[in-house]
Amino acid sequence: QVQLQESGPGLVEPSQTLSLTCTVSGDSISSGTHYWSWIRQPAGKGLEWIGRIYTSGSTNYKPSLNSRVTISVDTSKNQFFLKLSSVTAADTAVYYCARAVTGMAVADYFDYWGQGTLVTVSS
């Protein structure tokens, strides 16, 4: 059974960097069979894809967030990470990590999700 678990601070001050960890169990990031993504959801709103990483460390980011986002991976710990810099109140959201399935398509769908972690940007 594949499981993902987000962890990190629930409160971040404006202009600081949001940092989250996703720990994967039941699958190996290093197997190279999937991409691994971050997705967020502001309260009462829809889902927004942030970016993804492959076991090699290759990344892709949503263009509008590209200048502020860094996703990295530690295959030895079966974890991947999100850093979002210069945060504002608009970055307040539940952040999910998810396993991405690419298959024959260009983009991904998401078959396993973490439970999500609420990050609030406030002083």
Added chain:
Amino acid sequence: EIVMTQSPATLSVSPGERATLSCRASQYSSTNLAWYQQKPGQAPRLLIYGASTRATGIPARFSGSGSGTEFTLTISSLQSEDFAVYYCQQYKNWPPGAFGGGTKVEIK
């Protein structure tokens, strides 16, 4: 950028009735379309991928259809646990994560 439009925004249905949810893509998406269910306080759950293939463990009362730009999710006989928000997402075109705005299925 691809825009996914879901309708209606809210669907009021009685238990045991059929629910039909629509999703329209602004660009051709072939059958690269997924549906997710999200209950309050929970993560989205994959229901359907490939427009019509049920994900592991998804009951047969959930079915998906469509191709190109028009897609439908049908719940044949609504159970109490099916009242939730449903999102569609296309994955034919870059970037990933072109989600619709969601349809809330509520008890009538």
